[in-house]
Each structure stands twice: as C-alpha cells, then as structure tokens.
Amino acid sequence: MNHWLIAPILIPLIGGFLQVFMGYAPLNLRRTLGLATTAMLVVTTFFLLMMADDGNYRAYAFGNWAPPFGIVMVLDRLAALMLFVTAVLALFAHLYSIGRTDVSSRQFHALFLFQLLGLNIAFLTGDLFNLFVAFEVLLIASYGLLLHGEGTRRTVPGLHYVVLNLVGSALFLISVGMIYSVTGTLNMADLAVTVRQLPAEDLPLVEAGGMILLVVFALKAALLPLTFWLPAAYATATAPVAALFAVMTKVGVYAIIRVYTLIFGENAGALSNLGMDWVFPLALLTMVMGMIGMIGSGGVRTLIAWQVVVSVGTILAAFALMNEAGLSSALFYLIHTTWVAGGLFLVADMIAGQRGSVEDRIVTAPRMRNRTFISVMFMLGAVAAAGLPPLSGFFAKVLIMKSAVPGVEMAALWTVILLSGFISLLAFSRAGSIVFWRNVEGHIEQPERLIFPHTVGAGALIALSVAIVVAAGPVSDYTDATAKQLRDTSAYTSILEMTMVGEE
Structure with a gap:
C-alpha cells in the first residue's frame, strides 16, 4: 500500500487538533500553522495528481482489513483532481482570512482545517458509509464556519442549512441501509459487481435506495428543487x-x-443510468432558476451565490449527456467555476469593506478607495464566470456544447x-456599472484598507482563470483521461480487488 494516499487526511487532521489545543496561543503562531498546513x-x-496521471488505481486499506469490513481509500484521476482543486482554493481562502475573519474567533483555523479533512475523506473514500461519515465531518465543521463572525443575519440561513443537511443525513442513512440489506456490502467496488448480478425480486429495494441517494447528493449539490438554501447561506457567510x-x-x-458512473452506470444491468432521466431536465431548470x-x-x-447555482446546473447537464466528452467537459468546467467563484466571493468582500454601511448592495455610493484594482478583479472574474473569451469559462462552455449529440x-x-x-x-454588467461607476458625492469614513494577504488571496484565484487557458491543453487531456477512466468500471473493480487481497 502507498501511504501517501492518507496524507491529505492526516495533514488537516493533525493540523486541526493542534489548532484546538493552541486556542490561546499567539494569533500569529496559529496563522502560521494554519497556512503551513494548507x-x-x-x-x-x-x-498525488501527478501519481494518478499514470491511469492506475491505488487503494489503501486501514489496518489491512479487507472490505466489506475495512476502511478503504481509493486514488484515481478524479479523486486526485478534486483533492488538488480543493487544496488550491483552500490555500488562498485561508490566506485571505488573515487580519479579518480569523480575528473574531480562536477556533476559526481549526474549523477550517476540519472542513478540509471531511472534504478530503469524501474524495478518497471507496465506501458509501465512509462517504456518509465524511459528509458528517465536513458538515459539522461547516456549521461552525457558516455561523462564524459577528452579527445575527447568519442565524436564519444557517439554521436552514443545518436543518436541511440533517434531513439529508437521515435520508443518506436510510438509503445505505436499504442498499446494504440487499447487497450485504457498501464498498463501491463490491457494489459495482453485486448490483449487476441482483435477482429481479431484489431490484426494487436497491433502486429505491439509489434514488434516495440521488436526492441526498442533489441536496448537497443544490440541484433544483433543492436549491433555495444556498444563496442566503453563501451570501451571509464570511468571505x-x-x-x-x-x-x-x-x-x-x-x-x-x-x-452513478461506477455503481449505477451503463454496466449496472437493470439499474443502468439510474435517475439520469431526471438529472438532465432538472440541471437545465437549475440553470434557469x-x-x-x-x-x-x-x-x-x-x-455570485446564484452564479454558483448556474454552475451546478451546467456541470450536471454535461454529465447527464452520458458520454465521455460530456463528462470530460463537465470536469473542465468544474475546475474553472470552483476557483473563479471562490475568487469572486473574496472580491465581493473587498467591495463590502470599502463601501461602509452600503456594503456590497448594488446601489450607488461614494467612490471606493481602491476602485481601480477591485474593479479590474471583478471584471476578470465576471468575464470568466459569464463564459466570455478569452478566459477559462469560454473554453469550458465550448467543450460542453461540443459534447452534445445532435x-x-x-x-x-x-x-x-x-x-x-x-x-x-x-447581471454582472449591471452590478459592476452601479457599484464602480455610478458614484455619489461624499466619502466613506474609515474604509478597510487592502493588505497583502487579501490582494494575493483574491488575485490568485481570479488569475487562475487565465492559468487554465494557458494550460488548457494539459488540463483538457487530463479531464479526457479522467472521463475515460471513470467509464471503464471494470478497471476500478479488478484493480481494487487485487489490492484488497494484497496482490498489488
């Protein structure tokens, strides 16, 4: 077994525990440890991304306990890609928190790292129950992060977020219980083999479990009609x-x-492409909403929060085309929209900090101190998010449209x-023209100054839309290879089974 596979789990786990016990340590020390961890x-x-690029699957069984009883982590191209995209986003978001968000709470850095712990477990796990555990870890941390900061305006959106996710967690347990009662396993590789061999009398229960599972994942993704919790929650969270x-x-x-490519994909027999007839129209409606x-x-x-909703619909619409080109283009778009949306949230916080009591509302106000710099950042992010050339959003949308069959x-x-x-x-043009150009007489008393961590954190994420264009060839090649690997489910099951019995 390759012990590097558990590094993305151990690093935030150890860093988070150190932060908990260093709650009363000097703030600069906690900041240094937090940034070093990310x-x-x-x-x-x-x-790990470079390691996974050879196309091989790698598995790590904790304690050498073989499935279905053991905890197994699996690294492939998709898992490595999601780990890297998340780590880059986290680094610059964490950097931006210095001098602003991390001042108001001693436990911000710990919660931030535990959030990364849950995310990384979710991307690496090869077991549905451990995916549930990962969701709970990241959700518990996200509850604290969402309500972090001063003011009461986060209370109602935060409560909605907590309640909906608790309902989702209950449905998740019900669905995995239904699937386990029939198959006797929750290991994804085992399920990929078992589901296609089920007798006809067992299919309805597994199908119901699979559909409930799709509802849970749709809630996490904010797919319509499970969308409306997201805008208020994201808009009121700290930057x-x-x-x-x-x-x-x-x-x-x-x-x-x-x-739904591995377990309920094209090779799942009677349960092939389970729920995909619903995903495509709902994804389009999500974009419209x-x-x-x-x-x-x-x-x-x-x-920007509603733009995130549009991006979710775009990704899932491309995936629901159920072809290799659609899956590849969805992953290309996922990289782009994750980094650009993160950068835009940071830019929006810069806007709010320099407009006094007006904050980020799209109304006229006195001119900002750093209007030129912030407006350029906002323009680049808006161009990328809208999908205009020459930034990454344009190429991502072209790839998605090319993947559709006439x-x-x-x-x-x-x-x-x-x-x-x-x-x-x-929408972005309206917001930009009012916020940056339709100024009124007067001045803002004590506007927040931009400091180095803020400009670098936001600027780097926005600049990544340019970097994706520069590296469009290698990025596209990687997503193509990832899509091909995902659709070859036999490779996942055979290689993982060899690892389970120690033959790697």
Whole structure:
C-alpha cells in the first residue's frame, strides 16, 4: 500500500487538533500553522495528481482489513483532481482570512482545517458509509464556519442549512441501509459487481435506495428543487468561508459522478443510468432558476451565490449527456467555476469593506478607495464566470456544447447555456456599472484598507482563470483521461480487488 494516499487526511487532521489545543496561543503562531498546513496540502495533492496521471488505481486499506469490513481509500484521476482543486482554493481562502475573519474567533483555523479533512475523506473514500461519515465531518465543521463572525443575519440561513443537511443525513442513512440489506456490502467496488448480478425480486429495494441517494447528493449539490438554501447561506457567510464553500456543492456533484458512473452506470444491468432521466431536465431548470436569481440579486455576494447555482446546473447537464466528452467537459468546467467563484466571493468582500454601511448592495455610493484594482478583479472574474473569451469559462462552455449529440438534448443544452452566458453578462454588467461607476458625492469614513494577504488571496484565484487557458491543453487531456477512466468500471473493480487481497 502507498501511504501517501492518507496524507491529505492526516495533514488537516493533525493540523486541526493542534489548532484546538493552541486556542490561546499567539494569533500569529496559529496563522502560521494554519497556512503551513494548507500549503502542505497543496504540495501533497499535486504529488498525488501527478501519481494518478499514470491511469492506475491505488487503494489503501486501514489496518489491512479487507472490505466489506475495512476502511478503504481509493486514488484515481478524479479523486486526485478534486483533492488538488480543493487544496488550491483552500490555500488562498485561508490566506485571505488573515487580519479579518480569523480575528473574531480562536477556533476559526481549526474549523477550517476540519472542513478540509471531511472534504478530503469524501474524495478518497471507496465506501458509501465512509462517504456518509465524511459528509458528517465536513458538515459539522461547516456549521461552525457558516455561523462564524459577528452579527445575527447568519442565524436564519444557517439554521436552514443545518436543518436541511440533517434531513439529508437521515435520508443518506436510510438509503445505505436499504442498499446494504440487499447487497450485504457498501464498498463501491463490491457494489459495482453485486448490483449487476441482483435477482429481479431484489431490484426494487436497491433502486429505491439509489434514488434516495440521488436526492441526498442533489441536496448537497443544490440541484433544483433543492436549491433555495444556498444563496442566503453563501451570501451571509464570511468571505473565506463562502470561497471555500464554492467547492461544497461540488462534493455533491462528485458523489453523483462517482456513484452513478461506477455503481449505477451503463454496466449496472437493470439499474443502468439510474435517475439520469431526471438529472438532465432538472440541471437545465437549475440553470434557469440561477439566471432568474442573478437578475433579481440585490447584492454582489447574492449575485455570485446564484452564479454558483448556474454552475451546478451546467456541470450536471454535461454529465447527464452520458458520454465521455460530456463528462470530460463537465470536469473542465468544474475546475474553472470552483476557483473563479471562490475568487469572486473574496472580491465581493473587498467591495463590502470599502463601501461602509452600503456594503456590497448594488446601489450607488461614494467612490471606493481602491476602485481601480477591485474593479479590474471583478471584471476578470465576471468575464470568466459569464463564459466570455478569452478566459477559462469560454473554453469550458465550448467543450460542453461540443459534447452534445445532435437532437433535442443538444438544442435544449445549447439554448440554456448561451442564454445563461447572456444573462450572466447582463447581471454582472449591471452590478459592476452601479457599484464602480455610478458614484455619489461624499466619502466613506474609515474604509478597510487592502493588505497583502487579501490582494494575493483574491488575485490568485481570479488569475487562475487565465492559468487554465494557458494550460488548457494539459488540463483538457487530463479531464479526457479522467472521463475515460471513470467509464471503464471494470478497471476500478479488478484493480481494487487485487489490492484488497494484497496482490498489488
């Protein structure tokens, strides 16, 4: 077994526990430890990304306990990609928290690292029950992070977030219980083999469990009609938390991609492509709902939160095409939108800090101290999010549209994607013109100054939209290879089974 596979779990786990016991240590020491931990995650996950690029599966069985009883972590191209995307986002969001968000609570850095712990377990686990455990770890940390900071405006959205996710957790347990009662296993590799061999009388219970599981993942991803908790929760969270939460919906997307290509994919016999007839129209409707929300947004952060909803619909619509090109383009778009949305949340916080009591509301106000720098950052992020050339969003949307096979689905997908780009352009243009250019006389008393961690944290995430374009060839090659690997479920099961019995 390769012990590097558990490094993305051990690093935030150890770092988080150290932060807990260092609650009364000097703030600079806690900041240094927190940033060092996330920086180590970036280096480690990049190493795993390069390792996974050879196309081999790698498994780590804790204590050498073989499934279905053991805890198994599996590394493939998809898991490595999600780990790296999350680590990069976390590093710059964590950097941005210095001097602002981390001042108001001694436990911010601990909660931030425990959130990363849950995310990394979710991406690496090869077992449905351990995926549930990962969800609970990251959700418990997210409850604290979402309510972190001063003020009561986070209370109601935070309560909605907590209640809905508790309901989702209960449904998750019910669904895995239904599946386990028939199959006797929750290991994903075992399930991929077992499901296709089920007798006809056992199919309805597993099908019901699989559909409930899809509902749970759709809730995590904020797929319509389980969407409306997201805008208020993300818009009221502190900036680094909202930026990190840009990947939270992608956990639900990841779970759908993993489970419904491996367990309920094309080779699942009578349960092949379970629920996919629902995902495509709901994804398109999610995009439409996101567009309506963007047009009606009264604040910049709310606007970006609705853009996250649009991005979820875009990714799942491409995935629901059920072809290799669609899956590859969905993953390309996922990389782009995660980093750009995170950067835009940080830019929105800069706007709010320099506009006094007006904050990020899309209304006229006195001119900001650093209007030029912030407006350029906002423009680049908006161009990338709307999908205009020459930034990464344009290439991602072109790949998605090219992946559609001529027919009704292609017409619907092209229409909604092009319309979403146009609506996003209108919404961002309206917000930018009012916030940056329609100024009134007067001045803001004591506007927040931009400091180095803030400019680097936000600037780096926005600049990644340019970096993706520069590296579009290698990135596209990697997502193509990832899509091909995901659709070859026999490779997952055979290689993992060899590892289980120690033959690796």
